[in-house]
Amino acid sequence: MKITILGARGSVPTAGRDMQEFGGSTSCLYVETDEYAIFVDAGTGLIHAPDVGTRKIVILLTHPHIDHLIGLPFFPFNREKGRIVDIYAKRRGSLGAAEQIERLISPPLWPCLLSDYPADFHVHDLKLPITFGNIEVTGIESNHPGGSIIYRISQNGRSFVYATDYEHYGSDMDALAEFARDTDLLMYDGQYTNEESSRMVGFGHSTVDAGLEVRKRANAGSILFVHHDPRHTDEMLAEMENAVKSDGVAFAREGQVIML
Numbered sequence: 243m244k245i246t247i248l249g250a251r252g253s254v255p256t257a258g259r260d261m262q263e264f265g266g267s268t269s270c271l272y273v274e275t276d277e278y279a280i281f282v283d284a285g286t287g288l289i290h291a292p293d294v295g296t297r298k299i300v301i302l303l304t305h306p307h308i309d310h311l312i313g314l315p316f317f318p319f320n321r322e323k324g325r326i327v328d329i330y331a332k333r334r335g336s337l338g339a340a341e342q343i344e345r346l347i348s349p350p351l352w353p354c355l356l357s358d359y360p361a362d363f364h365v366h367d368l369k370l371p372i373t374f375g376n377i378e379v380t381g382i383e384s385n386h387p388g389g390s391i392i393y394r395i396s397q398n399g400r401s402f403v404y405a406t407d408y409e410h411y412g413s414d415m416d417a418l419a420e421f422a423r424d425t426d427l428l429m430y431d432g433q434y435t436n437e438e439s440s441r442m443v444g445f446g447h448s449t450v451d452a453g454l455e456v457r458k459r460a461n462a463g464s465i466l467f468v469h470h471d472p473r474h475t476d477e478m479l480a481e482m483e484n485a486v487k488s489d490g491v492a493f494a495r496e497g498q499v500i501m502l
């Protein structure tokens with residue numbers, strides 16, 4: 243499995259000379275297989291989607307917060323007439339996947355609807371587990387305002403868990419550890435320092451220390467921290483990373499490619 247980090251920033255896109263190394267694009271992963279081009283989340287990282295050839299395009303959303311959706315209007319394949327794009331999101335209360343997306347991508351917040359683009363969008367209410375060829379996708383509900391899905395994506399006995407937008411406070415960390423049991427790679431919401439985290443209880447994000455604890459309990463292989471705080475510069479992120487850097491512990495960088 244080939245995974246590309248297209249966006250590792252959380253909450254809002256950032257720019258600037260001090261945001262170059264880790265990048266400013268918001269949440270988006272690209273999982274490439276022979277048959278499928280699977281994008282997990284549609285943050286501004288989605289704008290940098292590579293050429294997918296004839297692969298079938300799937301977009302899996304964790305939740306509809308704008309930092310995970312705002313890249314969708316500029317997805318390069320929107321302009322390809324007849325290109326099928328299957329989007330999946332979990333129903334939230336009375337809002338199905340299509341209604342959630344339309345909240346953002348419709349006037350007056352945006353000049354048109356997704357259905358106005360030349361591509362052929364199919365928006366589905368997500369039911370887990372789901373498979374795409376030999377890719378298996380399972381999920382659990384995260385501890386995050388409004389809800390979010392933590393995905394586990396597997397192929398040929400290898401897997402990764404994408405635990406972004408997860409808060410450890412008030413959450414059963416054992417449930418996440420159980421879900422991530424023996425995974426090869428845990429991507430984890432490391433948005434806050436411990437000091438920030440204590441001030442941001444209820445905001446739905448976590449810390450490096452909590453991530454390392456989940457990794458240990460889960461017996462996960464590597465851990466890669468994602469959803470970097472928009473106020474954290476390259477210097478701060480490098481400092482946070484250096485404080486914990488060891489085999490299999492790192493902070494995600496935009497453009498990074500991981501082979502599993």
Ligand SMILES: [Zn+2]
Nearest residue numbers: 252253309407
């Ligand atoms: Zn987010």
Ligand SMILES: [Zn+2]
Nearest residue numbers: 305307386407
């Ligand atoms: Zn969120």
